[in-house]
Amino acid sequence: MLRRVLAGSGAIxxxxxxxxxAGQMLAGELADTGRLLRWLAALVFVGVLILLARRGQSLxxxxxxxxxxxxxxxxxxxxIAVRISAPDSTAVPDVVAALVQLAVASAAAIGxxxxxxxxxxxxxxxxxxxxxxxxxxxxxxxxxxxxxxxRITPRPPPRA
Numbered sequence: 743m744l745r746r747v748l749a750g751s752g753a754i755x756x757x758x759x760x761x762x763x764a765g766q767m768l769a770g771e772l773a774d775t776g777r778l779l780r781w782l783a784a785l786v787f788v789g790v791l792i793l794l795a796r797r798g799q800s801l802x803x804x805x806x807x808x809x810x811x812x813x814x815x816x817x818x819x820x821x822i823a824v825r826i827s828a829p830d831s832t833a834v835p836d837v838v839a840a841l842v843q844l845a846v847a848s849a850a851a852i853g854x855x856x857x858x859x860x861x862x863x864x865x866x867x868x869x870x871x872x873x874x875x876x877x878x879x880x881x882x883x884x885x886x887x888x889x890x891x892x893r894i895t896p897r898p899p900p901r902a
Contacts, residue, residue, distance in 0.1 A: 759784070780817050787814050 763781060772778050790810050791801055801807050 776820065780820065784814065784817055787817075 766772055766777070766781075772781070787810050790806075794801055794806060794810075799806065802811075
């Protein structure tokens with residue numbers, strides 16, 4: 743269900759941008775070099791997102807996806823600046839409201855993720871046997887082999 747909602751939202755967003763591009767083409771607004779370059783950059787970003795999807799990588803998580811979305815957000819800066827500079831513009835409160843909503847949603851997502859991680863760590867800690875239950879006949883049950891530390895060290899130990 744969530745996939746369908748996200749796919750529908752993405753399709754509506756894509757259709758809006760196609761409508762916006764067509765309107766700018768018909769109005770002759772793409773004669774502005776900066777605007778044309780922003781649309782070309784947007785097409786490159788769409789191509790990168792398609793490439794990420796074909797490789798099976800997440801479009802919402804990961805460094806590459808976040809970088810693409812941040813660059814896409816930066817593309818919207820000049821259009822917001824034009825609206826802000828208009829004398830009767832209400833864009834400033836809209837931008838502030840959007841930024842506050844984004845900050846609250848991000849903080850909530852980070853907090854939820856931290857709570858989940860803390861819960862997993864607590865669950866793992868409580869499911870481990872205690873040191874006293876691992877002792878059997880004076881020896882540790884399941885003790886590490888002498889070379890076990892080699893698997894977790896970042897480099898080999900120095901030669902003697």
